[in-house]
Amino acid sequence: MTTADTRADRPLAIAIAITTGEPAGVGPELTAAALADARGRWPSARFIVLGDRDLLAQRKLVERDAIDIDIDIDIDIEHHALAAPVEAGTLNAANGRYVLNLLDAAIDGAVDGRFDAIVTAPLQKSTINDAGVPFTGHTEYLAERTHTPRVVMMLAGSSDKPLRVALATTHLPLKDVSAALSIDGLVETLRIIDHDLRAHFGLAAPRILVTGLNPHAGENGYLGREEIDVITPALERARALGIDAPGPYPADTLFQPRYLKDADCVLAMFHDQGLPVLKYATFGEGINVTLGLPIIRTSVDHGTALDLAGTGRADPGSMIAAIDAAVFMAHHKRAV
Known part of the structure; x- marks a missing residue:
């Protein structure tokens, strides 16, 4: 894990983990665009972005070791290496387990209390299944991994x-x-x-x-x-x-x-x-x-939009709203 400026002088900041989802889809760039919109929006939150550093650099999220966003927010990158190179818009089953690794790390961190909430970018169910892992969807997987019966x-x-x-x-x-x-x-x-x-x-x-x-x-x-x-x-x-x-x-x-x-x-x-x-x-x-769930999880209301991946034309509105909700819910949970 490589850490940008963590601003440790804010110990009460809400910690939000963001999984960047299917690497061939719009998840990485939506994360970048949403956080770029963060000027003054989430002053009491810090963000931990889970994904491959080089991929995030390609999608303009990071410049190698730091977020390429010149605003006063806390953002860390938790590096998880891709299994295979990625071309925007082209699925590769070799990266199916990479996507699950991101999700597992976010879930484990939330269960352990390191993250107050997780926000998930869209993933491609078919890629995970093609990688040999039976997978129905985020919702069912979260239930299974947290041992939640319903x-x-x-x-x-x-x-x-x-x-x-x-x-x-x-x-x-x-x-x-x-x-x-x-x-x-x-x-x-x-x-x-x-x-x-x-x-x-x-x-x-x-x-x-x-x-x-x-x-x-x-x-x-x-x-x-x-x-x-x-x-x-x-x-x-x-x-x-x-x-x-x-x-x-x-x-x-x-x-x-x-x-x-x-x-x-x-x-x-x-x-x-x-x-x-x-x-x-x-x-x-x-x-x-x-x-x-025993943890807070929000997500976008759309899929991987492979046709938009890498074009810069994907609308980050749903990702911004998902982060808004995660921050609100985490603050409310901490207050009660």
Whole structure:
């Protein structure tokens, strides 16, 4: 590890680790662009960037031993060597384990208390799988590595677009979603959302609107019984635990201002039920937060954008928002 100016006279600084993700993608340059935007933005945070030093130099993040950003913030580089040379936009399975090494180092540092939060740039699932490592996604991997039995994927807009959407199921084929839903599972998911919105976002009494699974929320059983047999009993049990979780609502009409104005989060039943709406409203400014973990993790709301890698045209808005959220959540956790 090579360290830039650590400014040790600020012992209370929040430590944020940033993994630079797929080396052929936009992660390295988004990290650079986001930190370049940091002038006066995060005065009480320091950043530890995890990645290959030469790669970061190529993407204009560092000049060999120091960040090439002339602003008053704390930034360290934690060097992890690439397994193979990288060409922007061209995937190489030889670097699949490099990407996981970055993630493992960030997770270990957060679990050990060295990092207050981690922010993850996008990775390429196919590259990791092609490297011989079964990999479904960041969310599932974080749960496995931290020995967390259940986590919740939540995407959110920026501070001026505060829509939040959490998922009851994540990266599953649509045909498997119904079987993956259970009363106990939904209750636990709602408990995690309620707890983390209180603990990390400072919401005293979160209100979580819950969608149905089927069109028209099942139409009283004529279009499916999941609402009757699973979702409604789960909501009744959650409300008995003090969780404000009305529903199930038809997903095609729920995402309207008159319903969302008093809501803190929407719980959707599957990935492409809730996320297209959120990404339409907030794309490029939204973030991904993993709830239920013993650590704080935020991420961008998009993929590796291989077509933009190395061009300097990738928009850092989502990375900036992810760092904003990580700093906010870490400060809130430290204060309570």
